[in-house]
Amino acid sequence: MTSGHILSTATIDRLILPGELSVQEIEASYPARALPAGAEVMRTAPSPTGYLHIGTLYTALICKIVARQTGGIYALRMEDTDQKREVEGARELIMELLEDFDLMYDEGPVVGGDKGEYGPYTQSQRGNLYYAYVRRMLEQGHAYPCFMTPEELETMVAGQIQQKIRPGYYGQWAAWRDRPETEVIAALDAGKPFVIRFRSLGNGNKKRVVEDRIKGRKELPENDNNIVLIKRDGLPTYHLAHIVDDHLMHTTTVLRADEWFSSVTLHIQLAEAVGVAPFTYAHIAPIQKMDGSSRRKLSKRKDPEASASTYLQQGYPTVAVAEYLLLLANSNFEDWRVENPGKSYLDFPFRLEKMQKNSGALISLQKLDDISQNYLAKLAPGELLSQASEWAGRFDQALQITLQANPSYTEKVFNIERSGGQRKDITKFSELRGAYGFFFDDIYKQITDFDFGQIEKSDVAAIITAFLQTYNLNHTQEEWFENIKRLGSQLGFTPNTREYRQNPDAFKGSVAEVAMVLRVALTGRNRSPNLYDVMQVMGKERLTVRLSHFAST
RNA sequence: GGCCCCUUCGUCUAGUGGUCCAGGACGUCAGGUUCUCAUCCUGAAGAUCGCGGGUUCGACUCCCGCAGGGGUCACCA
Numbered sequence A: 001m002t003s004g005h006i007l008s009t010a011t012i013d014r015l016i017l018p019g020e021l022s023v024q025e026i027e028a029s030y031p032a033r034a035l036p037a038g039a040e041v042m043r044t045a046p047s048p049t050g051y052l053h054i055g056t057l058y059t060a061l062i063c064k065i066v067a068r069q070t071g072g073i074y075a076l077r078m079e080d081t082d083q084k085r086e087v088e089g090a091r092e093l094i095m096e097l098l099e100d101f102d103l104m105y106d107e108g109p110v111v112g113g114d115k116g117e118y119g120p121y122t123q124s125q126r127g128n129l130y131y132a133y134v135r136r137m138l139e140q141g142h143a144y145p146c147f148m149t150p151e152e153l154e155t156m157v158a159g160q161i162q163q164k165i166r167p168g169y170y171g172q173w174a175a176w177r178d179r180p181e182t183e184v185i186a187a188l189d190a191g192k193p194f195v196i197r198f199r200s201l202g203n204g205n206k207k208r209v210v211e212d213r214i215k216g217r218k219e220l221p222e223n224d225n226n227i228v229l230i231k232r233d234g235l236p237t238y239h240l241a242h243i244v245d246d247h248l249m250h251t252t253t254v255l256r257a258d259e260w261f262s263s264v265t266l267h268i269q270l271a272e273a274v275g276v277a278p279f280t281y282a283h284i285a286p287i288q289k290m291d292g293s294s295r296r297k298l299s300k301r302k303d304p305e306a307s308a309s310t311y312l313q314q315g316y317p318t319v320a321v322a323e324y325l326l327l328l329a330n331s332n333f334e335d336w337r338v339e340n341p342g343k344s345y346l347d348f349p350f351r352l353e354k355m356q357k358n359s360g361a362l363i364s365l366q367k368l369d370d371i372s373q374n375y376l377a378k379l380a381p382g383e384l385l386s387q388a389s390e391w392a393g394r395f396d397q398a399l400q401i402t403l404q405a406n407p408s409y410t411e412k413v414f415n416i417e418r419s420g421g422q423r424k425d426i427t428k429f430s431e432l433r434g435a436y437g438f439f440f441d442d443i444y445k446q447i448t449d450f451d452f453g454q455i456e457k458s459d460v461a462a463i464i465t466a467f468l469q470t471y472n473l474n475h476t477q478e479e480w481f482e483n484i485k486r487l488g489s490q491l492g493f494t495p496n497t498r499e500y501r502q503n504p505d506a507f508k509g510s511v512a513e514v515a516m517v518l519r520v521a522l523t524g525r526n527r528s529p530n531l532y533d534v535m536q537v538m539g540k541e542r543l544t545v546r547l548s549h550f551a552s553t
Numbered sequence B: 001g002g003c004c005c006c007u008u009c010g011u012c013u014a015g016u017g018g019u020c021c022a023g024g025a026c027g028u029c030a031g032g033u034u035c036u037c038a039u040c041c042u043g044a045a046g047a048u049c050g051c052g053g054g055u056u057c058g059a060c061u062c063c064c065g066c067a068g069g070g071g072u073c074a075c076c077a
Helices: A009-015 A023-029 A054-070 A090-100 A127-140 A150-162 A181-189 A238-248 A258-274 A308-314 A318-329 A333-339 A365-378 A381-395 A397-405 A407-415 A429-439 A457-470 A477-490 A497-502 A511-523 A531-548
Strands: A041-044 A073-076 A108-110 A113-115 A143-146 A195-198 A207-212 A216-221 A228-230 A253-257 A280-284 A288-291 A294-297
Touching: A009 A127, A009 A181, A023 A127, A041 A054, A041 A253, A054 A073, A054 A090, A054 A253, A054 A280, A054 A308, A054 A318, A073 A108, A090 A108, A090 A308, A127 A143, A127 A195, A127 A228, A127 A238, A127 A258, A195 A258, A207 A258, A207 A280, A216 A258, A228 A238, A238 A258, A253 A258, A258 A280, A308 A318, A308 A381, A318 A333, A318 A365, A381 A397, A381 A407, A381 A429, A397 A407, A397 A429, A407 A429, A407 A531, A429 A531, A457 A477, A457 A511, A457 A531, A477 A511, A477 A531, A497 A511, A511 A531
Parallel strands: A041 A073, A253 A280
Antiparallel strands: A108 A113, A143 A195, A195 A228, A207 A216, A288 A294
């Protein structure tokens, strides 16, 4: 199976020091998992190079659901082998946000260590593992050192492109692939830095059939690139790390972004060369967005909607975000949701095979809003209060204090028109202040512009005075409304809105205007939930205090 | 540029040879109920299934070509 020159042990020792553990010993310490048949071991593997990308959330969600439904494991692995791109604090942020979105993993890095027996779950801590495998590859001739400088490489690739040859380190271009050992020793003696490359046996002109759980049976060209396994800085590349890690962690299905699809044949080859069983893959299309007239995948740098924390900040319930993502993944989730209103989305029978094969869906904030609205509308008042307070605690602390000052009052406020999920006026927690703030005296007090529209000031005072004299907390809604009609008509406002519409000059307005005056005075806004309910919740004292400011003296 | 993948209403999609002159959801528009808003109800517009060829009695569904879009060709993941 091997070809080319196999270096002597003495030379290999200068490349990679023999580790404490051999491959055999390592494998023995990562035994097969004791899981029920059919259990899936899934993992999500972000790089700590910035905020948590919505795509990472997406894969994490799928991993969690699949693992949960098959009685398997969902793990987090921190892929931090690119120290140049690493962003301070990113790993903690990723871990926190996954927890915020209720996507806590069964295994993975946690504050102060690791959770799980198949770690370490941070790649920068797994050096000895990678070295053991690479050493064995070296010994078997599946890998070799390359002393080409980055500048030489760049020149080579530029030349290939200019000659319209497929760029890469392969075939005649693989300069160090078959150098005699004496040259390797000479370069080592000269202290030249090096990388370790994969001695690919592939033929770029041949095809290979690959099976993908989402994309199905596809044909890809074999890989012939002698890709880098260990970088100059001693850290592994993604390719090597993926093979070693997923093998040792016993990942059953490698779920990753579509951009990896064309590397599948490379990874199959690598698995063979490393001496491990090939993996089952599932490649998921990236979430895209419209940019001018073309679409592109969500960019970390340009698009705020690519960041998971944006949704949290804006106050979308995490469940709504998860359900939106789930809908993108399996479109029949929508029907299931309607049929199973009480169940958790985690119970949705998810199928990887049902995921879309196309090149990626456009993100739709309108759809997210709709899902969020429906979710919030069905929330029990107590639950709404607890979620809203939690959000406010992080993003609007004054609001949190207001909401919690009198919890039973807040719950009554949230209970208005809530039976049956009728009040779909809130899309996210950040809208709470604007929509319901007026119920709370500290927020109401800040209102300065009471806009009564076309209604004369004297009429405003007259209506409010008359109302204050006749209001009775014990009125039913019918009695209450009759009262408003009556006092309105005594002041020149017809109880019949249609009549007013047909003959606007005969009246000052209709009962609608009368109610509007009361509404504006009480809430500072010209739109509110059912006024009767608003008054019932506010109670006589608060109502009297507020209305008295507008009454005639 | 080479290679790979994809292509159904504005958006997300259902659809695997006849049940589809294509169904649903979101969005949009119109009307109705209503004290405003939000609901709710009724209805409407919206895809010649990217285009062109085949195969077939019959194609959104199978085959070929083309076009468009996306991805990939790093000592980044």
